[in-house]
Amino acid sequence: MADTQIAEDQSSAETSTSKIVTLRIAKSNPEKDSVTKFESFQVSYERWTTVLDAILDVKKHLDHSVAVRYSCRQATCGSCGMKINGRPRLACFTKISELDSDVVTVEPMSNYPIVRDLVVDLEKMFDTHKEMKPFMVREDTEITPNSRELLQTPEQVEEYIQFANCIKCGLCNSACPTMATDSSFLGPQALAQAYRYVADSRDKGKNERLKIIDDSHGIWRCHFAGSCSQVCPKGVDPAMGIQMLRGYLLGFRK
Amino acid sequence: MRESIIMKIHYGTALGAVVLVAVHILYRITMMSFGDSLEYENVVANYKFIPYAIMLELILVLLSVHGFNGLRVILLELKQGKSYEKAVNYGCLASMAILIAYGSRTILMTSMGMT
């Protein structure tokens, strides 16, 4: 089938529409020393070229050593969170053309330890997520041969589905002002997941979870700054989940 | 104390304060001109009017609790660590108590005419 050529990995496809942008990549290796150097590269891009495409283009052809985390390249796996022109975003979900800038600066997300270059350590976020008991709490979670589905209307699904969209990219924790100084704060990612399960009509673990988050570095350290929701790439709106959850603790909701 | 109770107090004191501070300020600007209301004699008279004095005492307590808890929250978020957090908690509680005591002294003594 040599007659039908495929233009692979968009970045290598040269057409007249391509433009040039300066990509500045923050490089550091904390195991060696604590300096961060910015290296600049000229990369050509198309209308649809994403920042991740551009970084991988650099990795392939200009500097093999760039450390960057990626997998799905379609904004569903949550690997590629980084600070792009000062704001936490997914690299694979940010087109260069929409940044409207001749210079694109990429840095590791704030509020997480840096592993190397653009890669940060998210283990703590995963641990906090686990603390929220992010699973069905009820007696009969294991089915028997006679089990059928637990009925749930489309409206009941609406109650929690937006929070179930979280891809654990960690952008929200990186934008939150409390996170910027409080290393014990649970963070919007975990709190929104606590709400995801509380809001599920099948779950019975509300009181347990409310107890866990009602802590001196728990839900009360959110001040509804909303930055988490501003940067969330999946429309999870953690700020809403957190306030809803707090509604229970304040007695506004039952 | 559970954090939720502390924060309920925080909101409660704020709500109480909204009403009382409004009365306090209105008192200052509606009774007579603002400048006059601050004349020594007028102020002392205010204090001697017992319901007003009680209200002032209430404002004092509510806002001290609210304000120092607010400060505590900010300080807790700035830095972490067991001893630091303990210091913040007790420090704020103590400051709160001192402020209330100091303010109460003024109110009590003035209203009893000990000026």
Add this chain to the structure above:
Amino acid sequence: MTDSIEYDLIIVGSGLAGLRAAIEAAKTSPSIKIGVISKVQVMRSHSVSAEGGTAAVLFEDEGDTIESHIYDTVKGSDFLADQDVAELLCKEMPGEVYQLDHWGMPWSRRKDGRIGQRNFGGYSFPRATYASDKVGFFEMQTLYDTCQKFDNIEFLNEWFVTSIIHDGQKFMGITAIQISSGTFYAIKAKSLIIATGGAGRIYSFSTYALSSTPDGIDMAYRAGLALKDMEFVQFHPTGILPSGILITEGARGEGGYLVNKDGERFMSRYAASKMELAPRDIVSRSIMTEIKEGRGFKHETGVDCMKLDLRHIGDAVIKEKLGAIREISIKFSGIDPAQEMLDIRPVCHYMMGGIHTNIDGATELSGVWAAGEAACNSVHGANRLGANSTSECIVWGKITGALAAKHAMNSKPSSQFPHHLVALEEKRIYDGIFRGRGEYNPYEIRQELTDIMTDKAYVFRTESDLVEGLKKLREIKARTWKHVDDTAKEYNTNFTNVMELDSMFRVAEVVLVGAINRRESRGSHSRLDYPQRDDANFLHHTLAYYDPKEPIMKKHPVTITRYQPVERKY
């Protein structure tokens, strides 16, 4: 000496299959120590990209039957599926859907509160259970979150597994590199489940995550396990241009049309009754035939393509049921599917082949199981039906999880750990790859390799193309491409990328050799020079065993229980 750690059960891969296996193993025995090891973090595995549905018979009261699911699967496979295996899949699935529901899976619901199902290619009943169009993502979330209940499951995030250690009879452990620190470890264990997913990145135009490289499959291959049916590569009809990201079959399940340059729904010519919902191999061939006969479109990148029309479905339904593909097409191609037609083209999407296992997912080596896309238990034969793969991952995740856990409970730790094999492996990767100073850019070599596969082993294949492809492949392999620039230990993806490339060569070779040997057209494997299915000579599986020179090819019988092969018409 190399650092070593110990687990009772090691699961390589944290995709759907790996996570399901971990839960089942933890349920089977709370006392064993389970390590789930993956080169990506949890929830980053390729499985999160699965969009359309998971096949299961849920509405027997409304006319669906397990029998029909089995037959659809076998017929879809072009009769190369092992029929006992297909039967097991179909019987286990309904329970698994309910189990996921009890674990919190946000299935889409019907008005009456029951779980919703949609139409999918090749089925005679709408039985693709769906959760909007993010099925894989939500399943991964449900399984991952459920794993958090168990204290004996430990996740080793971002560890690159390089080899399986065994003494020829018995499994003993694996070797792996912790990516963040760059440290090389030997991990001892009593049982192993390989759930490393598909290898679709050996093609340049592919729906797979960038991490879906064949290193897991290759690891088994190098350890002496057979790879089965690797020539069967599924090309999904609708990969969106220019990125190759998938537009789910659910888009056609919800009523989307495929149209050619003349505005004609050309599927009427190829599958009059099922139209756009014929199995994927047939739709992909139809698209390529239309293009070859001059009725295709040209995308602005210069690539031939066809159009997928969803406009008549309407904005509301698209938002409700196809939200993710709406996001994908607006974001990555700048097209709102409610307004304009999408540019699509057949794209590498699934590998029917994989590590040879029996119906229980057991490999030929005692103590080693394989599950999910990496395995080939022959449930899909020559062509997988959409929505059957997530099902497979879940069912064999569960089966292998239970078996491997029991095995780990009942066997004693091996007294002698073959440290010399670990040393040998260390030498292979560090002297052979890490310190490689070849003169070619490995990323350009990778591009060349994947281009060869897309060019020479695409939807339609011929002897001359395949042979030429194999020749070129061996040519670039002979070049001194092993070249790692990055000398740091920490998070060195340059190094892991080159290791991935290394594995691509061996697995791509097996695909090509298998395709050359199979002189017939069956399912996804379509030879222009042998356009007919040839049951007399080729109704068998292909096995490939590793040999440093070239793969050793063998045959393996197909299990036929109740359905004799007939011509496949839709």
Add this chain to the structure above:
Amino acid sequence: MKRNENKEGIKGMANPGRYGIERVSYWLMRITGLGLLAYFIGHIYETSSILSGKAAWDSMLELTQTTQGHIFLTLVIGMCVFHTANGIRLMFAHGGIGIGKPTRPDYPYLPHSMNMKNKLCIYASIGIAALAMMYGLSVLFGE
């Protein structure tokens, strides 16, 4: 392995510039809260002078009768009004009221909690604080 957490720190916490008006409101709420607390302490100290007789009271009052004193009092009025108005909004929001309803999000995602109602309330809080300050100025300087 203890790694530097790479926290954004106080600068990041206090920088109101990047994430829209909600972040500005967060910032103002903090500043005004602290400012009010400072004033409150000062105010109690100020009023305690009443115990020392009229002379002391008057000399204390004089401090605020200067131009700087007036500007300071005006600021306090503004802070108080903003903090109160925004505080009332926040109390509702923190209870889950007026922040929208969970729904299936559609791309492009607009977070419902960052809705117009809340934005308007923030602008309104700033607005009435400004009005109150102007009124305060007129009273203070108008004598």
